[in-house]
Amino acid sequence: MIQENKTQKEKRPRKPAYKNREFPIKIIPLGGLGEIGKNMMVIESQKEMVIIDCGIMFPDEEFLGIDLILPDFSYIRAKKEKLKAILITHGHEDHIGGIPFLYKEFSHVPIYAPKLAIELIKGKLNEHRIVYEQDNLRVIGSRSLVKVSKDFEAEFISVNHSIPDSFSIALSTPQGVILHTGDFKIDNEGNDQHIFDFFRFSALGEKGVQLLMSDSTNVERRFMDMTEKDVSENLKKLIKDAPGRVIVATFASNILRVGEVAKLGIEMGKKVALFGRNMEGNFEIAKKLGYINVDDANILNSKNLKSYPEDKQLLITTGSQGEPMSALSLISQGLHKSIKIRPEDTVILSASVIPGNEKVVSKIINNIVLQGAEVYYQGIKQIHVSGHATRDQLQFMLRMIKPKFFMPVHGEPRHLMHHSDMVMKLGWPDKNVILARNGNVIELSQDKAEIVDNILLNSVFVDGTMVGDVNKLIRERKTMSEDGVIIAIAGVRVLGDEIECIPDVISKGFFIGNDLKSIQEEVKGIISRVVIEYIHNKGLDYNALNNLVKKGIERYVQSKFHQNPMVITRIVEIESQ
Ligand SMILES: [Zn+2]
Numbered sequence: 001m002i003q004e005n006k007t008q009k010e011k012r013p014r015k016p017a018y019k020n021r022e023f024p025i026k027i028i029p030l031g032g033l034g035e036i037g038k039n040m041m042v043i044e045s046q047k048e049m050v051i052i053d054c055g056i057m058f059p060d061e062e063f064l065g066i067d068l069i070l071p072d073f074s075y076i077r078a079k080k081e082k083l084k085a086i087l088i089t090h091g092h093e094d095h096i097g098g099i100p101f102l103y104k105e106f107s108h109v110p111i112y113a114p115k116l117a118i119e120l121i122k123g124k125l126n127e128h129r130i131v132y133e134q135d136n137l138r139v140i141g142s143r144s145l146v147k148v149s150k151d152f153e154a155e156f157i158s159v160n161h162s163i164p165d166s167f168s169i170a171l172s173t174p175q176g177v178i179l180h181t182g183d184f185k186i187d188n189e190g191n192d193q194h195i196f197d198f199f200r201f202s203a204l205g206e207k208g209v210q211l212l213m214s215d216s217t218n219v220e221r222r223f224m225d226m227t228e229k230d231v232s233e234n235l236k237k238l239i240k241d242a243p244g245r246v247i248v249a250t251f252a253s254n255i256l257r258v259g260e261v262a263k264l265g266i267e268m269g270k271k272v273a274l275f276g277r278n279m280e281g282n283f284e285i286a287k288k289l290g291y292i293n294v295d296d297a298n299i300l301n302s303k304n305l306k307s308y309p310e311d312k313q314l315l316i317t318t319g320s321q322g323e324p325m326s327a328l329s330l331i332s333q334g335l336h337k338s339i340k341i342r343p344e345d346t347v348i349l350s351a352s353v354i355p356g357n358e359k360v361v362s363k364i365i366n367n368i369v370l371q372g373a374e375v376y377y378q379g380i381k382q383i384h385v386s387g388h389a390t391r392d393q394l395q396f397m398l399r400m401i402k403p404k405f406f407m408p409v410h411g412e413p414r415h416l417m418h419h420s421d422m423v424m425k426l427g428w429p430d431k432n433v434i435l436a437r438n439g440n441v442i443e444l445s446q447d448k449a450e451i452v453d454n455i456l457l458n459s460v461f462v463d464g465t466m467v468g469d470v471n472k473l474i475r476e477r478k479t480m481s482e483d484g485v486i487i488a489i490a491g492v493r494v495l496g497d498e499i500e501c502i503p504d505v506i507s508k509g510f511f512i513g514n515d516l517k518s519i520q521e522e523v524k525g526i527i528s529r530v531v532i533e534y535i536h537n538k539g540l541d542y543n544a545l546n547n548l549v550k551k552g553i554e555r556y557v558q559s560k561f562h563q564n565p566m567v568i569t570r571i572v573e574i575e576s577q
């Protein structure tokens with residue numbers, strides 16, 4: 001189905017043979033509009049549907065212990081037969097992280113993605129022990145044309161971003177071309193093999209684009225004042241001047257940066273060691289695909305690291321966001337099994353700190369500084385550049401495409417708002433700019449684009465391997481963390497008229513001062529009284545007993561201590577001997 005075309009002429013998306021202009025195209029963002037994360041967009045014609053991206057979001061502190069948050073798939077689930085393809089712009093977690101969960105339900109639908117994203121997706125499917133059909137994971141490249149279905153044809157157009165192999169998608173539909181930029185920036189000096197494909201973008205603009213959906217992340221920044229090349233120059237100087245060992249922390253997905261750091265180190269006579277599971281995994285994939293060219297002889301593993309002189313070592317690690325179990329976090333606290341910070345060390349954080357992570361990252365920096373090492377981070381040295389287009393570049397994209405309708409995507413509410421304002425100030429009428437949020441249903445026709453409906457979306461959380469309703473779980477964890485937990489257990493034995501109850505009580509995180517013993521006895525008394533009275537009057541009903549005992553303990557704790565700990569009860573039958 002994929003055609004890698006060779007000549008300019010053939011590369012133009014053909015108009016779909018099937019044209020039904022009576023029916024508007026529906027566009028439904030299931031994630032990513034109003035947040036940075038879990039990007040997912042549904043585009044639907046009368047009979048067919050495609051998805052662009054399926055990402056996850058990493059929760060902040062208020063989601064106690066939740067691993068990640070997924071978009072709500074209910075809408076797609078209800079229209080399973082219509083779904084024809086999953087189109088992927090690039091391999092970042094907020095664009096592909098949800099695929100294993102989606103694939104479990106929609107394994108019949110082909111996924112079209114860049115080759116790096118395909119490798120990362122395969123890794124995820126393997127991790128989830130999902131058996132997949134090779135044929136379902138289809139690699140696209142620059143200017144690939146995919147005839148997805150009767151109504152849709154997708155063209156992939158290469159852009160620059162903070163992961164190689166990133167694309168915009170131009171989707172031909174019965175109502176015209178919809179261009180989704182994906183995450184992008186323009187960096188003409190970058191070390192990416194792909195160039196930003198000015199030709200295709202301007203050709204599309206020339207031909208006419210009905211709707212442009214564009215990345216809003218960096219709309220608040222006026223200019224792109226740095227390139228990847230500048231970052232590389234600055235890193236080079238720091239590595240060169242470092243008196244001893246160099247430790248660089250960055251995003252594992254920023255493969256080109258990782259490759260660049262490794263290359264710089266090797267050029268200066270150092271050998272490279274990688275820390276972090278994703279860092280090692282991505283490094284292997286990047287080497288296999290040719291994004292990183294490093295001789296294996298220059299890579300140290302944990303065994304030969306020890307016997308190698310420290311001032312000739314360059315370590316590349318995850319943990320730039322302060323992730324608690326990352327190598328960098330452990331190193332900073334002196335807890336890492338093989339790396340201890342020395343005063344001659346130079347630590348470089350080549351990443352921006354994602355909002356919400358400032359505190360933990362600051363703690364890491366302080367811990368390392370206290371051990372005498374030099375630490376460089378964004379703010380005191382320019383050693384990172386964002387992967388998202390700034391305002392000047394967003395305007396450039398808009399002018400080049402000159403779409404009829406515009407919709408900002410990929411951003412928090414303020415980013416979407418500023419992006420809309422920007423477009424209106426440049427002359428687009430209000431009614432042609434759609435400020436949509438997750439769950440809005442937008443209808444696009446020849447002369448209109450508007451929000452016509454709204455579907456209710458739930459956040460779907462993943463905790464370990466479990467998927468479910470986030471709110472109930474968070475409530476429970478909040479209660480436990482604030483007021484503690486009381487666990488009441490009772491064994492019950494009924495022999496004719498004789499009812500025996502053996503209660504026990506455990507409390508955790510619930511403050512009751514010095515009276516622990518006497519209060520435990522009181523609670524045990526409540527359990528016995530409630531159990532015996534109920535069985536005596538109504539017989540044995542474990543559900544009712546659990547409820548009554550729970551209520552009894554809650555009332556007692558509330559009146560005596562004015563606290564509301566979580567109360568868990570387990571009333572079980574003791575076998576009669
Ligand atoms: Zn991205």
Ligand SMILES: [Zn+2]
Pocket residue numbers: 039092094095183410
């Ligand atoms: Zn993104």
